[in-house]
Amino acid sequence: QQQVKQSPQSLIVQKGGISIINCAYENTAFDYFPWYQQFPGKGPALLIAIRPDVSEKKEGRFTISFNKSAKQFSLHIMDSQPGDSATYFCAAGSGNTGKLIFGQGTTLQVKP
């Protein structure tokens, strides 16, 4: 019940295309859903996050769509660029410890 399932494992998109990564969770107590971006040899960094009281959040080319009834959320990267090539992790958190449960990760390659 604590799992967060992420798909696809890898994704190849042409420059200018839309990248979509999906996550699903079971625990309805989760109240925070971030996406982290990780470049090779670096630690993950927060990209964008959403709370379950909204269905969508947009920051520049990055959008989170959240479906509370389906217990799913997704990351959309519009106008994907080669510089977006990285590994993306979804996560879910709850409670007052700040603990996060991470998905398995998606390796995105944007071809020029």
Next chain:
Amino acid sequence: NAGVTQTPKFRILKIGQSMTLQCTQDMNHNYMYWYRQDPGMGLKLIYYSVGAGITDKGEVPNGYNVSRSTTEDFPLRLELAAPSQTSVYFCASSYGTNSYEQYFGPGTRLTVT
């Protein structure tokens, strides 16, 4: 601010050896975390701390120990290293109290042979 720093960057251990991975943050964050990252498995929480003197187990604590004597430092101890502990280890910190954003260090790549 240096943020979250980790040492060493790389280490090779022999089976049965012990070592301590160091983690320091200069952001005065209360909460700190240790993760391991294995290919295709995401990040798994090993231990976490919500303040000096307070630690608790995460998802995969076996074979590890932690301590938190100061706000800044959160070392991770590996006792009797095993090949299954070959991984990349990340330390992270956050303000806590309604702030879930975690700031990650650059990681330590550990190989146990």
